Amino acid sequence: MLKTFEYLQPKTLEEALSMMKSCKGSFRLIAGGTDVIVQIRSGKTPPDYLISLKALNKELGILEEKEEGLDIGALVTHRILEKSPTIQKEYAALYDGVSQVGSVQVRNVGTIGGNVCSSLPSADSAAPLLILGAKLNIVGDREESICIEEFFTGPGENILKNNQILKSIFIPKLPKNSNSAYEKLGRRKAMEIPVVGAASYIQVDKKTGICLDARIALASSAPTPIRCYKAEQTLVGQSAEKEIFVKAGKLAAQEANPRTSFRATEEYRRSVIPVLVERSLSRSLNRIKK
Numbered sequence: 446m447l448k449t450f451e452y453l454q455p456k457t458l459e460e461a462l463s464m465m466k467s468c469k470g471s472f473r474l475i476a477g478g479t480d481v482i483v484q485i486r487s488g489k490t491p492p493d494y495l496i497s498l499k500a501l502n503k504e505l506g507i508l509e510e511k512e513e514g515l516d517i518g519a520l521v522t523h524r525i526l527e528k529s530p531t532i533q534k535e536y537a538a539l540y541d542g543v544s545q546v547g548s549v550q551v552r553n554v555g556t557i558g559g560n561v562c563s564s565l566p567s568a569d570s571a572a573p574l575l576i577l578g579a580k581l582n583i584v585g586d587r588e589e590s591i592c593i594e595e596f597f598t599g600p601g602e603n604i605l606k607n608n609q610i611l612k613s614i615f616i617p618k619l620p621k622n623s624n625s626a627y628e629k630l631g632r633r634k635a636m637e638i639p640v641v642g643a644a645s646y647i648q649v650d651k652k653t654g655i656c657l658d659a660r661i662a663l664a665s666s667a668p669t670p671i672r673c674y675k676a677e678q679t680l681v682g683q684s685a686e687k688e689i690f691v692k693a694g695k696l697a698a699q700e701a702n703p704r705t706s707f708r709a710t711e712e713y714r715r716s717v718i719p720v721l722v723e724r725s726l727s728r729s730l731n732r733i734k735k
């Protein structure tokens with residue numbers, strides 16, 4: 446039988462933070478609930494309280510384009526992000542990631558904050574946010590901004606303390622002649638978390654075709670979403686073309702630490718990483734050329 450819990454509905458961020466402090470017993474924050482409810486139903490994490498963030502839309506549900514970049518409130522849903530022309534055009538890897546989460550129904554309620562805070566290695570927004578240089582704005586006793594690289598600590602684990610909430614995500618504006626992409630391999634085309642996901646970002650000199658900057662990140666390839674720094678380094682200063690993308694893919698596979706699960710074996714995941722990295726880099730490059 447489902448364990449009973451109290452459902453708390455703060456109306457402001459301040460009230461939510463104060464409830465988190467005064468809760469006598471275990472609690473979980475809930476945004477869209479597409480992870481939390483599934484976990485509670487399966488009996489894994491029955492808390493004494495659920496603290497709903499739903500009424501905090503005014504503070505946490507804003508998608509705002511600024512001169513320096515994009516501010517995404519933690520409560521913004523995948524569907525809103527997917528439909529944003531700015532994200533489709535300028536933050537294409539994030540578009541690729543969020544538009545492939547579950548189904549339209551899941552994307553209508555699932556939030557980007559929930560996806561990041563679930564901190565699963567398979568989270569489809571994580572690898573795109575890693576290569577886009579995202580910063581996380583966290584509130585608790587004080588407000589702080591951290592690089593997303595510092596956030597994930599293990600499967601389903603992150604640095605958030607019991608009194609902290611993810612408020613928003615900031616993505617800096619990308620420089621000229623750069624673009625990004627995310628390739629997801631699932632066992633089927635929809636309603637499937639990735640067996641492996643590969644995100645990439647490159648900036649090229651349009652005259653010479655030389656790669657000026659590169660970032661590569663993987664999903665479902667290690668205990669947390671990861672950056673592949675060695676693979677990135679191999680691209681910089683080289684002519685941006687298939688041969689070097691294949692080399693970067695092979696290096697990324699060496700940097701990965703995948704596991705065997707019912708979805709795929711470690712060997713299989715390692716063997717598809719180079720393919721997905723190469724495809725992702727080629728797509729990033731094609732997007733620059735368009």
Ligand SMILES: Cc1cc2nc3c(=O)[nH]c(=O)nc-3n(C[C@H](O)[C@H](O)[C@H](O)COP(=O)(O)OP(=O)(O)OC[C@H]3O[C@@H](n4cnc5c(N)ncnc54)[C@H](O)[C@@H]3O)c2cc1C
Pocket residue numbers: 473474475476477478479480481482483498519520545546547548551554555556557558559560561562563567568569570605609610611612636637638639
């Ligand atoms: C059928 C189905 C298919 C799915 N397919 C995919 C998929 O293809 N790819 C994928 O990546 N995911 C998938 N998911 C997982 C899920 O939909 C996403 O991770 C979603 O983004 C979670 O967001 P949410 O708002 O529902 O999070 P919730 O379930 O509300 O919360 C998730 C976790 O984050 C914490 N949390 C939420 N918001 C905050 C915040 N602002 N600050 C601090 N902590 C917070 C919660 O306490 C909880 O631990 C799927 C889920 C279902 C049910």
